[in-house]
Amino acid sequence: MSSPVVGIDLGTRYALASVWIDGEARLIPNRYGEFRTPSIICLDQKGWHVGEEARRRAFHPVFGCWSDVKRRLGTDWAPVADGRHRSAQEILVPLISTIREDCEAYLHSMVTDCVITVPAQFSFLERSAMARAARAGGFEDVRILNEPTAAAFACESTGRILVFDFGGGTVDVSVVERDGQTWQVLESLGDSSAGGVEIDRALALSMAEKLGITLDQDDPLFRLLLFEAEQVKCALSFQGKLTWQVPIPLASSRSELSFSRSDVEILAAPWLKKAVNLGVTLWKRHSPDCVIMVGGSSRIPLLKTLLAREIPVPVRMGRSPDEAVAIGAAMYGVNGTDRLLLDVLSESLGIIAFDGTPVSILKKGHPLPARSNRAFKSVGGGDLSLSLFQGDPERSSRCRIVAKMDLQDMDIGERVDLDFRIDSGGLLKVHLSRESGESISIAPMELGVSSGDSLDGEDPEALKKRLKRIKPSLSIFQVERAEKLLGKVDMLADLEPHLYRDGLKVAARMIEAIEDEVGR
Incomplete structure (x- = not known):
């Protein structure tokens, strides 16, 4: 019996895995019963910890704790942890290995094949590093698929689609034309400095200023503040205002702060406008029929408002924005020989x-x-x-x-x-x-x-x-x-x-x- 092919969306903030079973793509729960595994990796005296376990340790002194490793692939970034330098590729291996183990536990089968997604703008270095990390994590047959292309697979739309993938660490915009069982990527643009983590960081710094505290970005308390900022940002995508209860380790003279959606939108505007400009560029070049928004950060209401204002075609949220890429990867994995995908080179x-x-x-x-x-x-x-x-x-x-x-x-x-x-x-x-x-x-x-x-x-x-x-x-x-x-x-x-x-x-x-x- 052949090994099942799992699709993995290894996002900057969260990782998801899926598999094609009985004619449909299903998300695979992790060992805690959750579909989303935080893309956090920690190293302490007891060894490597990933996901929720790493998040709990992130607020305490450890050898090293990292949450944006994916954006470091293919670079000379190599933090010192436990006495030696660690590359981004090496740090990702425990996370990928844990995802594979969770897949095997769910499927009651060894899993050696995967389709792992990457931003469309990833270079040869970054793609190669991701593939090597996946193999070091226990996968034997590793295929790479661009994230917006995977989202297009999960989308039921036909015709010419502008896929707008605004994730935690990157923004990817691709024009994909679907004709029957053929998907052709016409062009992709991206930016690795305009993701949701930038908004989280800006909000965290604003919180620190209001609390009257100064924190080094390697301080465990700053990691706690970043986590709180992400929660506030996500909540304000669904409600107009909220009162944030300051965690005791961060409390100063104030135990709570009030935030409105407009507070976050003012901070997020520079990155949102930067991302929208990419979409406008591709719309002018290729005249797509519609815009499909995917990625967790695409839920920010201002983003849809800006896109609808600048691009005069229907703009709608894709099915399960957080899950579309993982679902598309699973679909590609099982049907890769039946469907024709024509992607393009992102850089010369x-x-x-x-x-x-x-x-x-x-x-x-x-x-x-x-x-x-x-x-x-x-x-x-x-x-x-x-x-x-x-x-x-x-x-x-x-x-x-x-x-x-x-x-x-x-x-x-x-x-x-x-x-x-x-x-x-x-x-x-x-x-x-x-x-x-x-x-x-x-x-x-x-x-x-x-x-x-x-x-x-x-x-x-x-x-x-x-x-x-x-x-x-x-x-x-x-x-x-x-x-x-x-x-x-x-x-x-x-x-x-x-x-x-x-x-x-x-x-x-x-x-x-x-x-x-x-x-x-």
Whole structure:
């Protein structure tokens, strides 16, 4: 008997799991009988704790307590806990493992297959880190699915839909066109700094100010205040005002505070408007028939008001906003071979060639799965490297290195062939072949390139001085090469730092080659 495929919505605030049984998707309760498991992980002297158990410990001193780990995947964030650094991927493993155990207890079966959802704007690094965390948590067959795409599966609407997913940690907006059993994603936009947690934090700081207290954000009392702020925010989505009873550990001169819905809306407005602007952008580009709102934070009344004001098509709440993504993941897991899903690449893929030039491989919006083959020739010999990047190299804030390939003992002019493959979930694999017969398989790194990468003692001004010094001895051909190189150095100065460092290394090697030609 094959293993059941569970769908997991690993949200920033809460995680949900579901499974397809008897022709319908059912949510899977956790060990406490709840469908929502808090995405909180704690480490103390007794070991790892997750969910409700971790939440209870969060208000006490522990080695570490984290509630927004998902947004840290694929970065160099690594807090120290119990004497050593812990990556986001490692910290997520106990939570995923617990979810798997709860699924097995409910289904009375081993569970080894899952569809786990991620924000549409997740990079190759983040997607790869999530897949590795799921495998480390006990899953063997792991498929990645974009959250708004999963929500579209759960939605019964047909035609062109704008899925507006406003969750705890991110906002994702996708235009999905459904025709029968075919779902085609036309475009996705997202923002990882506009989720409900930002509103919770703003409200918590407002509460602290009214109480006349100052708390460090690592203080267990601030975690308690954040929890209280989330409860107040959620309550005011359904009622106009309330009186908040201040917990005894936070009480100062005031034991209660009054809040109205407008108090929260004033604090939330900057993030809500930022999110709505993404929806407006996609509406102008694709003219969807309707807007479907999903995600827990989509319940904030002001959000629907703003969307309805800016987008002149029906705006409605999706079925069970908190549950839609998990339900869609379960539907995709069981029917993945019967339904056709055409998703798209969220950010462009490129490579820094041997001469330092950024080369586009696959453009943003390219249909998935995708494959591309490219060949490059080295401009020098010795130990060289190629770097893969994701994003637009002309916009440094949206560009990052996702993999590096170090090649030793390269011959001058040696050719390397690269085969790029991206699956339907946006997971990247690269295969490199050299003329020497060496073959390498590359996957995105767990972390970005270390900020400690050196420039071999070079900087742009030093490179320019070296070129200026040898220019009188150069031929017309060599002068042209030098001028092109100067232009590339200037261009790289505007790129993301990791690209900049790699480009400078290439530039330094090219200058050394020219110096060798003229006898230094």
